[in-house]
Amino acid sequence: MEPWVIATGLIFLYILVTLVLGFVANRRLTIDLDDFFLYGRKAGFGVLYLTVVATYHSAFAFLGSSGFFYTHGIGFWDAGTWTILVGAFSYVIGTRIWALGKKFGYVTPADLLADFYESEAVRVVVALVSVLFTILYIQAQAQGLGYIISVASGERIPYAVGTFILLVVAAIYLAAGGLRAVYWTDVVQGVWMYVAIWVGALVLAFELFGGPFELWRRVAVERPDLLTLPGPKGFFTPGMWFGMMISLCGVLFMPQMMLRYYTAASDRTIRWLGATTPIYLMTLYIPTALIGLGGALVLPELAIPDQIFPELLFRYAPPWLTGIILAGAVAAAMSTLDSILHANMTVLTRDIYQRYVRPEASPAHYVRVGRFVVLGLLVIGYVLAIQTFEALVVLVSLSGSGALQLAPSVVNVCFPSKLLLTRVGVLAGIGAGFACLFWTLVIKPHPFGVHGAVWSLALNWMVAAAVSRFTKPPSADTVWRIHGEMERFVYGTRRSPSDAS
Amino acid sequence: MILGIVDRRDYPRFASHFVPRTTTGRRGLLLFLIFFALAEPPVLLLANRIEPFVLGMPFLYTYLLAIYVALIAVLLWIHHRDV
Numbered sequence: 161m162e163p164w165v166i167a168t169g170l171i172f173l174y175i176l177v178t179l180v181l182g183f184v185a186n187r188r189l190t191i192d193l194d195d196f197f198l199y200g201r202k203a204g205f206g207v208l209y210l211t212v213v214a215t216y217h218s219a220f221a222f223l224g225s226s227g228f229f230y231t232h233g234i235g236f237w238d239a240g241t242w243t244i245l246v247g248a249f250s251y252v253i254g255t256r257i258w259a260l261g262k263k264f265g266y267v268t269p270a271d272l273l274a275d276f277y278e279s280e281a282v283r284v285v286v287a288l289v290s291v292l293f294t295i296l297y298i299q300a301q302a303q304g305l306g307y308i309i310s311v312a313s314g315e316r317i318p319y320a321v322g323t324f325i326l327l328v329v330a331a332i333y334l335a336a337g338g339l340r341a342v343y344w345t346d347v348v349q350g351v352w353m354y355v356a357i358w359v360g361a362l363v364l365a366f367e368l369f370g371g372p373f374e375l376w377r378r379v380a381v382e383r384p385d386l387l388t389l390p391g392p393k394g395f396f397t398p399g400m401w402f403g404m405m406i407s408l409c410g411v412l413f414m415p416q417m418m419l420r421y422y423t424a425a426s427d428r429t430i431r432w433l434g435a436t437t438p439i440y441l442m443t444l445y446i447p448t449a450l451i452g453l454g455g456a457l458v459l460p461e462l463a464i465p466d467q468i469f470p471e472l473l474f475r476y477a478p479p480w481l482t483g484i485i486l487a488g489a490v491a492a493a494m495s496t497l498d499s500i501l502h503a504n505m506t507v508l509t510r511d512i513y514q515r516y517v518r519p520e521a522s523p524a525h526y527v528r529v530g531r532f533v534v535l536g537l538l539v540i541g542y543v544l545a546i547q548t549f550e551a552l553v554v555l556v557s558l559s560g561s562g563a564l565q566l567a568p569s570v571v572n573v574c575f576p577s578k579l580l581l582t583r584v585g586v587l588a589g590i591g592a593g594f595a596c597l598f599w600t601l602v603i604k605p606h607p608f609g610v611h612g613a614v615w616s617l618a619l620n621w622m623v624a625a626a627v628s629r630f631t632k633p634p635s636a637d638t639v640w641r642i643h644g645e646m647e648r649f650v651y652g653t654r655r656s657p658s659d660a661s
Numbered sequence: 662m663i664l665g666i667v668d669r670r671d672y673p674r675f676a677s678h679f680v681p682r683t684t685t686g687r688r689g690l691l692l693f694l695i696f697f698a699l700a701e702p703p704v705l706l707l708a709n710r711i712e713p714f715v716l717g718m719p720f721l722y723t724y725l726l727a728i729y730v731a732l733i734a735v736l737l738w739i740h741h742r743d744v
Binding site: 234240243373379380384387388389398401402431432435436438439442446574575576577580633639640643646647650 | 669671672673675676677678679682693697700702703705706709710711712714717718719721722725726729732733736737739740
């Protein structure tokens, strides 16, 4: 049997497994919005752990990071810092979001922010920001899926067709089983992608270099420019090192991650999650470094660096192993894609349709609407994926920087302090942040060698704080209710304003 | 409003949540920040070299790996102490 048949066949076998899981989840589904959108708020540590890590790590981790190591060298190991930070933020912010969601019945990020800032404008802006920037992420995943299946089939299945097939599969199991289907498939995908990338990297390292340590030696001798900062193309300046980490942290504020905090069974689940997710997230970049740096020696002239891993597999690994590993790459992309589709479905159904179009319809109606929303997102994601062709990391970085603009407003809700932002301040900050982001990523990329995410976040925060000084804050009752709940949740006290310092 | 600034005297004011209130919490935060600073410029630039190889890997790579492991250990310690 020809290698491409084995590789493609194994990918389709994997797809079949995910579809079966989706339909099994459908049989457990109750027509209840909490169940369809939030897994009934009862996700335990095991399932939540694997869905969170599988959602964080995507086509970007599987293909894009290897491509980045290939092009820019060891500087991409900076991503390890990001993985630690999201764990720490999950520990301190995730638990607070969970507590507020449980107490006040929030379903989406906009629920939380609109309640605190007492503003429908905040709700709509947050919903639109959430959707807009995660659609870029859908595009990145869809492109990754297209790459993989196109390479696996030796370009017998064109990029556009492969993208379409895999987008449809993700949409089918999501529409069938809701968040339960996403979580169950993510469990399989999270394990599969981790094992696949490690096995693939080690097989290639031994096959091509005699082992990982010899690989490092060869890189040091033949391409020393890959092993120090700022890398062969001078990309990883100190400002970019710091800024890229900040930019990638924006994923934390994307709706698919914030929704996951609402779904946890308890705050202890999220604390444990925050302390342990960096282990999975960080160690996944060890094999991608081996692939990218080793690939730079073996295939130095590759036109699309993101394809280094599949290209190496096809040339130097047995077909059955290539198929299993590429199925892992599909798992990486699909686990993120389905989570984003689900999050956008929830945001658009809950924050827009339920709020402004049909407020009093039945849960079954909203579930049906959610399924149609998935269909619409599918079409948009597909069109974006085949129209543009940017490097995966750049796309993810842009979407992360955009979602990061929600950070000041979320942090101000979760962390009582002397600074109290207002709705006008928050909206002004987001507006200024986006204007700055456009300037520092598109018009004049990364001024003074500092990533645009840093400039935009700093300006956002300063404008929000300054405008909030002169505009009407949320009512004292609301601040008392929400910040008082934070005080009670974190410190077990609910002191009266008079004895607070 | 007084002189263009909204009067917030009637608002509840809580002590800042940005600084932990327990000794363990403050130690954990300090440790985390110290290790984190070691992985960022300008300290990082002192480790920006290939030799000597440590544990079979280039110096910068191993240096960062050690810091990441330390940061994870801090998170696990904070969780263990139930902060």
